[in-house]
Amino acid sequence: MKLTNYLLLLTFSLLLLAGCDDGFLVQTNGNELNKELFWKDKTDAKKGIIATYSQLQADGRWGWFENHYIAQNYRSDLIRATRKDLPFAQKIAGFTFTSDNKAFSDLWEDYYNGIFYANQVIENVPQIPELSNSDKEQFVAEAKFLRGYYYLNLVTLFKNIPLVTSVPQNSDDYYAEQASPEKVWDQIIADFKVAKNTLPASYSVEDKGRATKWAAQGYLGKAYMFLHDFDKADDEFKNIIDNGGFSLLSNFTDNFNGSGENGAESLFEIQHSSKRPNGFTESTPLYNEQAPGIMGGWEEFFPADWLFNRMMEDTTASGELSDRVMGTVFFDHPNSTADGIAYADIKSDLGSEKRFYKKYLYSNDISDGNTTRSGMNVHLMRYADILLLYAEALNELGQTGQAIPYVNQVRQRSGSADLSSSMSQSQLRNHLRHVERPVEFAMEFGIRWFDLARWKKGNLSIKSILTNHGKPDAANFEEGKHELYPIPLSEINKNAKLEQNSGY
Template sequence: MKISKYILIGLTAAFSFSCEKDLEQVNQNQIGSDQYWQTEEDLADGVTGIYNRLLRDGAYMRTLPSLQDGRGDDITSASPWTIYPLTAKFTVQADYDVLQWPWRDFYDLIDKANSVLYYAPEIEFEDQDYKDRQVGQAYFLRALAYFTLINNYEQVPLVLEPALSRDEYYPETATPEETWAQIESDLLNAKELLPETYVGVSGADNGQLGRATWGAATGLLGKVYMFQEKWSDAEEVLGEVIESGVYSLVPDYADNFTMNNENNSESLFEIQFGNFGTDGNWVGASTSNWRQGCAINFNYGIGAFGGYTDLDISEWIYEEYQQERCVDGTLDPRMYTTIVSYEEEYDTYTDGRSNTIFETNPWESGVLSTDEIYIGKYTYARIPGYTIESDGILGASTINYRVMRYAEVLLLYAEALNELGNTNAAYPYIQEVRDRANLPDLATEMPNMTQAEMREQLAHERALELAVEGIRFFDIQRWGWLYDSEKLEELRAHDSEFDTWTEGNEYLPIPQVELDVNSNLSPNSSN
């Protein structure tokens, strides 16, 4: 039984600590806002409602990770559902309905956060720290939503208060500079209001894992600075996370991508999935018997074992993992977690790696060909006890989606140091990540790298550590590789889907239905 979900996302009057208890949801639309936002319980329930939106189909449940991963060179699209190959080839049109799902769900999240922030000042709490934590979570989640929207849609409306009149239903598009500034502001507020941990706090949230923390806000703020090339600011705040001593890498890389050892010492923030009901949390609104599960494993999973194989691992990333062997001569263990492939040498290893997936050897039986490679991360392929993806129940994966890990903090910090000209100082932070993979000492293997050489090395390190985590494409984007002719040719060699990229089409188009109903909304470069 899965009992590690301490924050059961849903509009519920209280958090449950048992997977057998149904979520009792409150429909805030049934009563007026002036009646609802009265007590500290109302505000706490409102915050829970913000988290709820992270589990929607357009958010982390399925669609967003697939649309983000599909545009990277570590993933190729093999889906008969045209949204994924069209997005991967940067040719998707604005009238494709799936493009609206992330827009819809993240603006729904923003609306919930705005309500919490708007009404919070008028609500009295017996414990000010408890109130601060509610407000801090709303700031963090709104920042995460805008960070997701601006990176995917280029320019978006900046809505900061609930719409109280019809005139406010049609916001104007903000400049990217305005949106980035608001994200920073929200995260700075969250950083000041959120605790390092909920263990020992006073209030109903005492001991609840999965809520946004100081580390989540500070780590994401550092990433926001990196995306804007604010190297000094990034070095400062990422350094705070490192120096805090709150976070550390877990010994086993694979523990970051199973339902075991979730919310561990490496996790800054992750999406809390479970299997609590019978209704799938797909396109529509949530129900009182909402499952609250994830379906990424079906999009990424192997067709012969209940998956859809909508997305495949690329040959390039498969070969990239094999560029360097561990100090004991074995393959990089991160490859075993990230990629399902037949490797004859796995059967000679004594560290638990083998050619068994789903309790069988499909290459030996001829179910799979030895020249095929698949995505392993966020699937059940190597998790003991499963013979097909998530027992074949759609939207029932209970594997939490990791939004940000400490490993990325270390690599971003090393990158910031390098960009500031402190290249030699970057080595130890990269090596901390490499040490877990049992890779040789980088300072010995490649000493005294130039700034440009270190940039290339960091790109390699990030690709291997963070593959299939919705990160690779945004690295490509922020580094300007699409507009560097030499780098663009490399990307096309990695993944032929980049052959059809044209200038500006790296973004998802603003959904046509949104442009049709809101004349104040501007199209982006992909429209």
């Protein structure tokens, strides 16, 4: 799926996407898909599901970074973003954003487009005569998984959102009112359950990267974690651990250098490629966004100082830095390298910034020698996340002694010294929140802020964490406001039924 199907996606886009204007899921009648011409066979079903996946990549490589990555990562305490070339990004990082920020409108549109495509598949695929029942069920379950994923993101980032589960038929359907967050979460759970019970456990080589039952079960467990339903989350994660056949890659960096893509540690990834048939691109500019200027990078964001200090404490039993630290940051250390370049060799050429992230900083899969076109997949869920979420659920259920070995599994892979088996529940909770998960998943897409958001439901103060961790401009964070993004102004202007989030 990673390297093929461009023409299928392009065909579907011409038929479907051209009909969408800038409004909320608006499609002019003259451009709607004609069921007499489309939704006729398995090829059409595949085009539909590929279009649904396509919104994971956003609108090309720039759209994914500037809208999805920045919107999901820049608010967190793991990122220090100081460059002024992207003012909208600086406003997100500094909590001075308003409802007209382009990242919000583009992110909203991308995810609702994905939901619209999913609903097309869900409604139309069952009516294709030539498809077997098992094929119909699988396509529908795949679409429901993706719809659940898009809604999980939307409800976490915006909270008060429309819930659209069918293809709009009139203006009232197009401009839907906001549903209660509880109703949205119910739909997310229902979609993930269908996907878990229907999708296959694995695919052939040519279809690797498509959502499996394990991906659905992982996200179902994560949804339960947001709802603090730890008993149910525990069951989902334990089943993956016992029966999913996943394992941690022996080399931490293989998660990010291309060699471990869709491999033993991967539950779900955004499929990228450096190939460019007919100029179509599915790549990312993540290499340049994080690389030092001397390596052709733009130095858009850096490791937060508190996180770097915490990483310097993540050591082996003999006191050496762990493999995950060496695989995450590029810094002044005799063994530190990035994309085959030793830090010592460029140290004298660096500007004011001296520490850099290096996950995905590999040029072995790029297009035309251009590092802005990296084909590295981006992880959405790793097995390490399952292990740590399971440990967190166990700990919240009062089973701290049973939880610690699962944390140590993750630590042992990188050579980090084991945690003491005598840790208390509060000690392990603090460790997971302020050490283990930040160090393991530093700069990875869509993890840290979502962690903070779900802990906020347990009365954790995000502002306090940002302040204690030295987040620049944390003083600008207003409690009761900045936990959520505003509903995009463009959507408010088009849909009179939408109400703005508090404080905006």
